[in-house]
Amino acid sequence: MDIKLNPNELIKANSRYLRGTLRESMADQASGALSPDDAQISKFHGFYEQDDRDQRLQRQQQFLEPYYSFMLRARLPGGVCTPQQWLDIDAVGRELGNGSIRLTTRQTFQYHGILKRNLKPLIQRINQAMIDSIGGCGDVNRNVLCNPNPERSTLHEEVYGWARRISEHLLPKTRAYHEIWLDGEQVTGGEAEPIYGETYLPRKFKTAVAIPPHNDVDVYTNDLGFVAIVDGDRLLGFNVLAGGGMGATHDDPSTFPRLADELGFIPPEQTLAVAEAVVSVQRDYGDRVSRRHARLKYTIQRMGLATFISEVEQRAGLRFEPSHRVQFTSQGDRYGWVGDAGDRYHLTLYIENGRVVDTPDASLMSGLREIAEIHQGDFRITPSQNLIVAGVAQDQKGTIEGIARRHGLLAEDRSPTRLASIACVAFPTCPQAMAEAERYFPELLQTIEEMAQRNGIHRQAIVMRMTGCPNGCARPYVAEIGLVGKGPGRYNLHLGGDGTGLRLNRLYRKNLNESELLQTLDELFQSYAAEGQSQERFGEFVVRHGLVRPVIDPAEDYHESP
Ligand code: SRM
Ligand code: SF4
Numbered sequence: 001m002d003i004k005l006n007p008n009e010l011i012k013a014n015s016r017y018l019r020g021t022l023r024e025s026m027a028d029q030a031s032g033a034l035s036p037d038d039a040q041i042s043k044f045h046g047f048y049e050q051d052d053r054d055q056r057l058q059r060q061q062q063f064l065e066p067y068y069s070f071m072l073r074a075r076l077p078g079g080v081c082t083p084q085q086w087l088d089i090d091a092v093g094r095e096l097g098n099g100s101i102r103l104t105t106r107q108t109f110q111y112h113g114i115l116k117r118n119l120k121p122l123i124q125r126i127n128q129a130m131i132d133s134i135g136g137c138g139d140v141n142r143n144v145l146c147n148p149n150p151e152r153s154t155l156h157e158e159v160y161g162w163a164r165r166i167s168e169h170l171l172p173k174t175r176a177y178h179e180i181w182l183d184g185e186q187v188t189g190g191e192a193e194p195i196y197g198e199t200y201l202p203r204k205f206k207t208a209v210a211i212p213p214h215n216d217v218d219v220y221t222n223d224l225g226f227v228a229i230v231d232g233d234r235l236l237g238f239n240v241l242a243g244g245g246m247g248a249t250h251d252d253p254s255t256f257p258r259l260a261d262e263l264g265f266i267p268p269e270q271t272l273a274v275a276e277a278v279v280s281v282q283r284d285y286g287d288r289v290s291r292r293h294a295r296l297k298y299t300i301q302r303m304g305l306a307t308f309i310s311e312v313e314q315r316a317g318l319r320f321e322p323s324h325r326v327q328f329t330s331q332g333d334r335y336g337w338v339g340d341a342g343d344r345y346h347l348t349l350y351i352e353n354g355r356v357v358d359t360p361d362a363s364l365m366s367g368l369r370e371i372a373e374i375h376q377g378d379f380r381i382t383p384s385q386n387l388i389v390a391g392v393a394q395d396q397k398g399t400i401e402g403i404a405r406r407h408g409l410l411a412e413d414r415s416p417t418r419l420a421s422i423a424c425v426a427f428p429t430c431p432q433a434m435a436e437a438e439r440y441f442p443e444l445l446q447t448i449e450e451m452a453q454r455n456g457i458h459r460q461a462i463v464m465r466m467t468g469c470p471n472g473c474a475r476p477y478v479a480e481i482g483l484v485g486k487g488p489g490r491y492n493l494h495l496g497g498d499g500t501g502l503r504l505n506r507l508y509r510k511n512l513n514e515s516e517l518l519q520t521l522d523e524l525f526q527s528y529a530a531e532g533q534s535q536e537r538f539g540e541f542v543v544r545h546g547l548v549r550p551v552i553d554p555a556e557d558y559h560e561s562p
Contacts, residue, residue, distance in 0.1 A: 003289060004289065005288050005289060006288055006290065006291055006294075008291065009288050011040050012040075012041075012198070012199045012200055013198055014037075015041050016176075017172075017174035017176055017191060017198065018041055018044045018172065018174050018176040018177070019174075019176045019180065020035075020038045020041035022034070022038050022041060022042065023180060025038040026119070026120065031065060031068070032067070032069070033049055033065070033066075033068045034049055034116075042070075043137035044134075044137070044139070044172065045133060045138075045177055045180070045181070046073050046074065046075065046134060046135070046137060047070045047071060047119065047136070048073075049070060050070065050071050050112070050430075051066035051067050051068050051069070051431075052066075052067040052429070053427055053429070053430075053431075053433070054427070054428040055067045055428075069098075069114055069115055070114040071111065071112050071429060072097075072123070072133055072136070073109075073110045073133060073136035073137055073143075074089075074108050074109055074110075074131050075108065075131070075132055075135055075136050076107065076109070076131060076143060077143065077144045077146065077164045077166075077167040078107060078145070078146035078160045078163045078164065078209075079107030079108060079148050079381030079382065079383075080148070080378055080380050081131070081379050082379070083372040083373070083376075083377075084129070084372075085130065086379050087369065087372050087373070088126070088128070088129035089101060090369050090372070091125075092111070092122055092125045093111055093356075093365075096111070096118040096121060096125070097111035097112060097113055098111070098113030100112065100355055100365070101356040101365070102356070103356060103381050103386070104354060104385060105354075105384070105385060105422065105424070105473060105474055105475065106142060106143045106145060106383065107143060107380075107381045107383055108143045109381065110425075112425075113429075120181055123182070124182060134171055135170075135171055135172060137204070138200070138204070139200045139203055139205075140170070140171075140172055140196060140204075140205060141166075141167070141170035141207055142204055142205065142206050142207075144167040144207045144209065145206075145209065145219075145222070146159060146160050146162075146163035146208070147159065147209065147211040147214055147216055148216070148380035148381070148382050148388055148390075149214060149333075149334065149338065149348070149380075150344075150380070150388075150390050150391070151346065152233060152340065153340045153344065153391075154233045154341075155230060155234075158235050159209055159211055162209060162226065162268065162271055163209045165271070165272060166209070166271065166272065166275050167207075169195075169272045169276065170195065170205075170207070170276070170279060172193060173193055173194065173195075175191065195276055195280065197283060200283075201279070201282060202282070202283075202288045202291075202294040203295050205223045205224070205279060205282065205296065206224070207223065207224040207225070207275065208221075208222040208225050208226070209225075209226045209228065210225065210226070210228065211228045212228070212327060212328055213327055213328055213329040213330065214328070215328040215331050215500050215501040216330070216332060216333060216383050216384065218475050218501040219241060219244075219260070219501070220241060220244045220259040220478070220501060221245065221246055221259065221260070221475050221477075221478060221501070222244050222245075222260060223242065223243065223260075223278075223282070224242050224260075224275060224278050224279075224296075225240070225241035225242070225260050226238040226240060227239040227240075227241065229265065229324045235268055236267070236268075237265055237266050237267040237268050237270075238266055238268070238271060239262060239323040239326060240262070240264060240265070240274055241260035241262055241263065242261060242278055242296060242308070243258060243260045243296055243299075243300035243301075243305075244259050244297065245295045245296070246472025246475055246476075246478075247295065247471045247472050248470045248472065249292060249470060251559070253558070253559045254293065255292055256558035257472060257504060258297040258301070258554045259478075259502075259503075259504060259554075260297075261305050262323045263312065263320050263323075264309070264319075264320020264321055264322060264323055265320060265322060265324055266318065266320060266321070270316065270318055273317065273318065274312065274316050276315075276316070277311075277312045277313075277316035278296075278312055281308065281311050281312055282296045285299050285302075285303060285311075287302075328500045328501065328502060329500060331463060331478070331500050332419075332420050332422075332463060333348050333382050333384045334348060335348045335350060335410075335419060336410075336411060337401075343393075344377065344390075344391045344392065344393065345391075345392045345394065346391065346392065347388065347389045347392065347397075347400060347401065347404065348382070348386060348387075349368075349387050349404055349410065350386055350409065350410065350414060350419060351364060351387055351409070352442055353422060353423045353438045353441065354385025361408065362407060362408030362409075364407060364408060366407060367403055367404060367409050368387065368407075370403045371389055371400055371403050371404065374396070374400070375389060375392070376391070376392075376393065376396070377389070377391020377392055389404075415445075416459065416460065416462075417445070417448070417449065417452060417458075417460075417462045418442075420462065420463045420464070421441070421462075421466075421479075422466075423437040423438050423441035423465065424438065424466070424468060424473035424474040425437065425438050426439070426467070426468025426485065430469075432468070432471055433469055433485065434468060434486060435468050435485030435486065435488060435489065435491060436485070437466045437467055437474070437485065440466075444466075444514070445464070448518075448521060451518065451521065451522055455522075455526055455528070455529040456529050457525055457528060457529050457532075457538075461499075462537075462538045462539075463479045463497060464480065464481040464482075465479035465481075466484075466485075466491070467482075467484050469484070470484050470485075475501075476494060477494060477497075478501045478502075478504060479494070479497045479505060479539075480495070480497045480498075480499055480539030480542075481493070481495060481497075481505075481521075481538070481539075482495075482497070483517070489514060490511050491512055491517060492509070492510050492511065493507075493508045493510075493512055493520060494506060494508060495508040495524075495542045495547060496539055496542050496547075496548040496550065497539045498537065498539050498543075499537045499539050504550075504551040504558070505548070505551075506549065506550070506557075506558075508542075508548055524538075524542065527545065528541050531545065
């Protein structure tokens, strides 16, 4: 049979382990863009070519090429960085980016609006700060998530250590990054990629480590998940999960979001072997023809879970023990101060949609800089695009809180629903956006907050997530209310997440404009206010009330409403 591989496979195979012609593309001053093949390879180095979509039409009419610039995403396992690193991140964003820093749903940061000539200096500057962008994007393991909330410091330190080790272990081994950006020594010919091989993975791959009862990493939405099983502060091992993912395509029932399956329990020392085995099964069995069906979730769906598990066991040289029982009770961040047994305090700040910038309303960027100048602990970016000032001594709490308050960084005075909600980037930089998200969500939330107040449900947090397209970057399919961009000013409304990230929601109404959306929500809020039971979450109510049926098999019933 003649199988036509996806063109990306050839680009990877011809790239000489991710070198491509990036040097030549960078030297070409006639265009702000890269060659089309290099624009694919650049992702493995952590950056995407983009153009300002607000200016697209106007520049087309003027016969100008699009206003190209780049987005760079760093690798920062568990979202942890030092105050000095934050000061460097801040300076680079101001001097070589667009003056803002974007905290992401995978606990790292992005710069937008980088001009081609500034890319190399920018990559060099972050590397001087001991941060790289290798595998920030591309068909490899991405930034590894880890529960960032260090209220149990000893345990957190150990689990975070595993997140770092997984990230290092699954890094591409090519020297291309060092050669091209850091002027490292050129290696003649290719070198081996022992885990990935020369065509890397069929598609992106994502790993998360969770510490129950908090599911702030949304562990079930990752290709590979490790759930820490603990006895007091002692790590016994991990329940391993595989096959989660959010991305879908509107009206294509062969694509769907999916929650990960449980593979079983392993002791800590088997973590890297299992991670590598799962990656290698996906490398060998993943779909290299259709990128739309290339994620691990589809591989498992095709192979069957039992076959997948035995293939992983064979490659890792182990047998999974039965999973331990765990309970997750929350999703998202817990704001304000928490203390730990070592007398250190940790302050979770609120950064709306992760955009760190100074505006007339709030000077978030300046505020964080001021904190970084005096802070002695570390910073942790959360999977909900916020920032934790971690490891503060008792005598510095007042000063840090004072700075945070002055610059609008504290969560206080915001509604519980706003604090539980996130939106993806979307316009103007994201090429995939069909509708607004980050720029529109705060304003829409204000109307929704007024509606919640009118209905007397304003004290209840509802996890609400908006994305500009169905790719699912803000993980909207595990929200109690998911708003997924369908076209300019239009959203699909999904309902029924359980508030802990353990249940997929379901499509409830399609293609709503703002007034249709608000009217639908108002009706839902009215019946929730009238008929919701005490302490019952909104997502639980809509399921119990029969407004949406839970998704049992996403491949079968995901696109069916309601
Ligand atoms: Fe994402 C593509 C932004 C987390 C699923 N994502 C993109 C691109 C690069 C658009 C593109 O293809 O060129 C977006 C860049 C926008 C911009 O201008 O910055 C983008 N994704 C983001 C971020 C910044 C959203 C945010 O507001 O924080 C997140 C960066 C994460 C990171 O630091 O690594 C981000 N993306 C996610 C997540 C959530 C997660 O991983 O926990 C998902 C859903 C989980 C998953 O992967 O299944 C996600 N992004 C996608 C997809 C759909 C993948 C699929 O399986 O179909 C795409 C499109 C693609 O890969 O073709 C995509
Ligand atoms: Fe872009 Fe879609 Fe991801 Fe939003 S969900 S950042 S619109 S790819």
